Amino acid sequence: MTDTSPIESIETRIRTNRSELEETLDAIEDRLNVPKQVGKLTAKAQSSYEENPVPWIIGATAAVVVIGGIVAWAIFGND
Structure with missing residues (x-):
């Protein structure tokens, strides 16, 4: 026989x-x-x-080059 009543068991599960x-x-x-x-x-x-700052510097440089290329294309493109 168990020492806990069904109500105590339910209250424990609720907690x-x-x-x-x-x-x-x-x-x-x-x-x-x-x-x-x-x-x-x-x-x-x-x-x-x-x-290691090298990958960050390379990534920033690449982003500047890409953005600069897009801006140059928009300004000097014949579209």
Whole structure:
């Protein structure tokens, strides 16, 4: 025979389910918090740049060249 009554068992399951639901809602709120996610992404990018800036410099240079090419095409193109 068990020491817990059916009511205690139900209350325990309710507490467990509420706790799991709270954790799930907290995780969803964390993922949908845009400022917090931007902060995490910024910190990750800064860490990556500090670790090895060469890919970042190459990427920035490539972006400038592409944008400059598009602008030059728009200005000097015969379209």
